[in-house]
Amino acid sequence: MNRTGKLAYNAAVVIAAAAAAMGIGAIVLAAVGADIFKAYAVILTEPLKDMIGLTEIVVRAVPLSLIAMGIAIAFRSGILNIGAEGQMLMGILASSATAIACASLPKPVLIPLAILAGAAGGAAWGGIAGALKARLGVNEILSTVMLNYIAAQFYTFLLRGPLMDPEELLTGSGTPQTVRMPRSAWLDRLLPGTRLHSGVFIALGLAVVVFLLLWRTSTGFRMRAAGAEAKAARYAGVKVQRYLVLAMLLSGAFAGMAGAVEILGVHRRAIEGVSGGYGFTGIVVALFGGLHPAGIIPASLFFGLLLLGADMTQRLADVPANMVLVLQGAIILAIVSARQFMSNPYVQDKVARACAKMFRRPPPPAPPGSIEACPDPSDSVDPCLVGEDSAVGDSSAVGDNPAAGEGSVKKRGTR
Amino acid sequence: MNAGSFVLNILILGVPFSVALLLAALGETINQRAGIFNLGCEGIMAMGAFVAFLPPFFLAGTPLAGSANLIGLALAIGVGALLGVLFALVVVTFRAPQGIAGIGLQMLGWGAAGTLFRHYVGGVTGVPGIQPVPVPGLSRIPILGKVLFNHNPLVYIAFLLVPVFWYLLFKTPWGLKVRAVGTYPRAADSLGIRVSRVRYQALALGGAMAGLAGAYLSLAQAKMFADDLIAGRGFIAVALVYFGRWNPVGVMGGALLFSLAQALQLSIQVAGINFPYEFAVMLPYVLVIVVLALVRKAKMVGPTELGKPFDREQRI
Numbered sequence: 001m002n003r004t005g006k007l008a009y010n011a012a013v014v015i016a017a018a019a020a021a022m023g024i025g026a027i028v029l030a031a032v033g034a035d036i037f038k039a040y041a042v043i044l045t046e047p048l049k050d051m052i053g054l055t056e057i058v059v060r061a062v063p064l065s066l067i068a069m070g071i072a073i074a075f076r077s078g079i080l081n082i083g084a085e086g087q088m089l090m091g092i093l094a095s096s097a098t099a100i101a102c103a104s105l106p107k108p109v110l111i112p113l114a115i116l117a118g119a120a121g122g123a124a125w126g127g128i129a130g131a132l133k134a135r136l137g138v139n140e141i142l143s144t145v146m147l148n149y150i151a152a153q154f155y156t157f158l159l160r161g162p163l164m165d166p167e168e169l170l171t172g173s174g175t176p177q178t179v180r181m182p183r184s185a186w187l188d189r190l191l192p193g194t195r196l197h198s199g200v201f202i203a204l205g206l207a208v209v210v211f212l213l214l215w216r217t218s219t220g221f222r223m224r225a226a227g228a229e230a231k232a233a234r235y236a237g238v239k240v241q242r243y244l245v246l247a248m249l250l251s252g253a254f255a256g257m258a259g260a261v262e263i264l265g266v267h268r269r270a271i272e273g274v275s276g277g278y279g280f281t282g283i284v285v286a287l288f289g290g291l292h293p294a295g296i297i298p299a300s301l302f303f304g305l306l307l308l309g310a311d312m313t314q315r316l317a318d319v320p321a322n323m324v325l326v327l328q329g330a331i332i333l334a335i336v337s338a339r340q341f342m343s344n345p346y347v348q349d350k351v352a353r354a355c356a357k358m359f360r361r362p363p364p365p366a367p368p369g370s371i372e373a374c375p376d377p378s379d380s381v382d383p384c385l386v387g388e389d390s391a392v393g394d395s396s397a398v399g400d401n402p403a404a405g406e407g408s409v410k411k412r413g414t415r
Numbered sequence: 416m417n418a419g420s421f422v423l424n425i426l427i428l429g430v431p432f433s434v435a436l437l438l439a440a441l442g443e444t445i446n447q448r449a450g451i452f453n454l455g456c457e458g459i460m461a462m463g464a465f466v467a468f469l470p471p472f473f474l475a476g477t478p479l480a481g482s483a484n485l486i487g488l489a490l491a492i493g494v495g496a497l498l499g500v501l502f503a504l505v506v507v508t509f510r511a512p513q514g515i516a517g518i519g520l521q522m523l524g525w526g527a528a529g530t531l532f533r534h535y536v537g538g539v540t541g542v543p544g545i546q547p548v549p550v551p552g553l554s555r556i557p558i559l560g561k562v563l564f565n566h567n568p569l570v571y572i573a574f575l576l577v578p579v580f581w582y583l584l585f586k587t588p589w590g591l592k593v594r595a596v597g598t599y600p601r602a603a604d605s606l607g608i609r610v611s612r613v614r615y616q617a618l619a620l621g622g623a624m625a626g627l628a629g630a631y632l633s634l635a636q637a638k639m640f641a642d643d644l645i646a647g648r649g650f651i652a653v654a655l656v657y658f659g660r661w662n663p664v665g666v667m668g669g670a671l672l673f674s675l676a677q678a679l680q681l682s683i684q685v686a687g688i689n690f691p692y693e694f695a696v697m698l699p700y701v702l703v704i705v706v707l708a709l710v711r712k713a714k715m716v717g718p719t720e721l722g723k724p725f726d727r728e729q730r731i
Contacts, residue, residue: 032534146700146704319534329521333520336515
């Protein structure tokens with residue numbers, strides 16, 4: 001396949017994948033009786049219409065991009081981290097506990113400290129799955145999923161117990177949340193009247209760090225080698241197990257930082273439902289962004305748009321916000337399916353040949369009476385059988401029937 | 416409460432709890448024996464639970480109300496099989512990596528069930544569900560009768576399916592094909608077994624079982640539907656297959672172990688022993704991790720090609 005053909009082919013695959021994902025979404029939209037085009041229009045354009053919408057997209061994109069970068073590090077190192085949700089919660093707990101305990105520290109010290117605490121909390125939780133995989137070969141998908149459920153329970157336990165705002169107990173409302181963070185731990189808001197916070201710069205800065213780490217250091221090279229082909233990496237002297245654990249530690253740290261930034265920048269206290277599925281959306285963002293920071297940043301904005309848009313469809317198109325999960329699932333299935341078409345040279349070849357066949361000029365219809373217009377004799381009934389049949393049935397017909405005559409000739413020939 | 420009735424209570428609770436896990440894990444056993452690691456089980460269960468809930472909810476008070484549960488079960492099995500085929504399309508035909516595709520299917524099923532539920536039902540509503548049917552005669556046996564023979568029909572069916580699946584897997588030609596495509600697809604292919612077709616069939620069956628498992632949760636166990644009804648049971652079912660060494664009988668043992676742990680946790684709370692609720696809920700999940708860590712050390716008997724897509728055109 002030539003260059004243009006390849007480009008056209010890849011574009012066609014991407015379009016087909018997008019259509020398939022939207023098609024699956026459309027089935028569900030049709031099932032809830034929504035106007036499909038209106039629903040998609042609301043999801044994709046409504047948030048872009050005002051400043052609040054635009055900034056809210058970015059607010060959602062900040063944790064998404066951080067989580068996705070962590071997941072990309074893990075995926076590149078050959079380990080699937082589904083546990084960002086739990087790692088984020090652990091990061092939130094560590095970060096908010098630190099910020100509340102060290103409230104007297106000045107702002108330039110406290111914010112980095114709280115974010116690092118979040119990273120440590122997430123890293124610890126991710127490291128468990130990494131160590132289990134490296135030491136005991138425990139399937140990391142199952143262990144991270146289980147750790148998600150455990151973290152969720154632990155989070156609720158702390159928010160309802162030891163970390164609960166004492167005032168909630170006094171007033172008796174019992175909302176499970178911590179006390180408000182000290183002002184010195186708050187990330188600054190960038191635009192008055194919106195929730196856009198300086199966590200954006202942290203996300204952008206860390207994107208550069210991830211790029212440098214994975215593609216410009218020998219550690220990153222070893223991690224990617226371990227992920228691309230563990231056996232070859234081992235022969236080359238890479239301690240694959242160690243890099244698996246390192247990848248999970250880093251991946252967890254990013255999810256933990258996402259939690260910390262979200263708390264310090266948006267909520268200013270640990271509440272229930274902060275993670276809100278960011279951990280799972282982060283997987284989609286990482287895949288959609290091609291497991292590369294340069295792709296993840298735009299992908300996180302796109303999914304920020306989807307998340308916000310799905311919230312709006314609830315109000316504007318009467319479609320429950322869970323719809324975004326359907327779209328995310330469909331997008332994952334479409335991406336992993338499309339990758340097969342893009343990366344398998346055999347499939348590309350097959351498609352190229354099929355295309356060549358299809359676009360080759362079809363032969364012009366044969367003029368009537370020509371040899372080509374006659375039916376192919378091999379398609380008609382076997383003349384031998386015809387001859388035999390008629391010879392037995394009616395001998396007078398033999399002379400009139402050329403086929404029978406030909407058959408008898410053939411019969412003689414074969415004998 | 417004396418110790419005897421405490422244990423008896425755990426057993427009576429534990430047996431029906433194990434059914435959802437057992438049904439899903441039996442299906443997953445077939446999937447994994449065929450070489451496909453279906454993590455979408457959780458999502459299929461969510462869809463199964465939701466569609467099974469619909470007929471009893473909408474047909475209440477109509478002449479069809481009597482057979483609503485059966486319609487619901489049939490719907491759940493059908494939808495489950497359909498989602499299994501969708502997954503087969505992605506991982507068998509398109510040869511996508513199975514782990515991440517499974518997560519995609521899980522999100523899809525979970526999200527679709529939640530979306531449709533919010534739209535058609537709205538809030539948490541109960542349904543009469545499937546009532547217990549004591550087995551005549553057997554349910555009178557002093558202790559055993561209460562533990563084993565005083566449940567809803569699906570419980571009996573689930574446990575009867577264990578030998579059926581064992582026979583299917585180890586004593587029928589189709590079972591041999593399933594094990595062949597999961598262990599050495601190339602050899603199976605050279606003998607004329609259509610690897611993709613067998614994997615499709617296995618995934619359809621596994622999906623149907625997951626759908627039925629979901630239906631059990633919404634119709635027989637919880638008698639209602641909620642977004643988080645499945646609560647990771649699909650993933651636990653996948654882990655149980657490892658625990659049961661890809662053998663239906665072992666899987667049953669695993670399902671019982673888990674449900675007894677869950678019943679123990681509930682009984683502890685009921686008995687008023689002071690123990691944070693959240694830690695009690697964590698128990699089964701912690702148990703999964705511990706079990707997976709221990710199982711690994713045992714000799715592996717599983718399908719060697721688990722999780723690897725098969726490409727008959729590939730040169731080796």
